């Protein structure tokens with residue numbers, strides 16, 4: 001990253017008392033976003049089969065280092081490295097690939113190699129040129145900073161009404177507390193040329209109200225969107241998750257797509273508990289096929305599960321625990 005691309009950093013390190021005070025306000029579930037940020041940064045140092053990086057985690061690292069003291073980072077890795085780091089590398093790269101395919105860009109900012117090469121298959125096609133990226137349970141997601149979402153592609157001349165004619169508007173939905181960390185450290189806006197970013201405070205257990213707030217924040221349901229749920233659905237009750245799948249499906253314009261990671265299985269939860277006394281804060285534990293069936297039941301078309309094993313093979317890593325589901329309207 002060149003020095004011109006460096007964002008304004010208000011909290012340069014984790015000694016920032018305001019950042020630590022904000023962090024202390026996080027609930028256990030919100031705090032999972034901080035841990036995941038660390039695993040994502042660690043995952044970025046792994047390599048794809050062709051030797052290229054998974055993605056550029058420079059912005060993620062700036063945020064993570066400002067929020068999480070070094071000794072806590074080391075402790076997290078000590079406990080979870082073998083379970084989480086490769087998982088985060090693969091799921092983040094896979095979702096980046098689908099997002100970039102939808103907005104009409106060929107590759108994400110950091111990776112070469114497999115990036116963008118196969119995401120045109122299956123659940124996509126007509127949705128290239130999407131100008132609305134909706135990230136549900138965004139936490140410390142840095143896609144608005146990391147991805148080249150200003151990329152102009154086929155269809156980019158049709159203004160979504162929610163941003164510039166060629167740029168993407170990124171709507172980040174979360175319960176609120178992680179946002180104060182992000183804005184304190186990074187400022188509210190990503191690098192000016194990247195995209196427009198809008199934070200929307202919601203409770204995703206109440207999808208109806210969440211969608212109303214999203215609309216009030218400028219989201220245009222008449223234009224296609226990419227909906228991303230990375231590491232989210234297991235934190236919602238099955239009933240709320242189903243309602244969210246249905247509500248998004250009934251509101252989404254043709255050409256929209258859904259990309260989500262599957263929740264942890266009960267077996268993974270039990271293994272973590274048994275082998276290292278670690279407790280996951282999820283509410284819903286299920287097999288990937290069950291999540292896929294819920295997406296299909298909510299009316300999404302062309303739903304496909306990229307299994308943990310398939311992703312491990314694609315990215316050349318030995319072990320994976322999470323699948324990625326893609327679907328379209």
Ligand SMILES: C[S@@+](CC[C@H](N)C(=O)[O-])C[C@H]1O[C@@H](n2cnc3c(N)ncnc32)[C@H](O)[C@@H]1O
Nearest residue numbers: 030032033137138139174175203204205230231
């Ligand atoms: C494991 S973190 C994942 C964050 C981000 N997607 C990522 O992969 O880096 C889960 C996120 O979901 C959010 N979340 C969980 N339940 C939520 C709810 N009912 N309403 C809004 N956000 C919720 C948490 O606040 C947290 O930021």
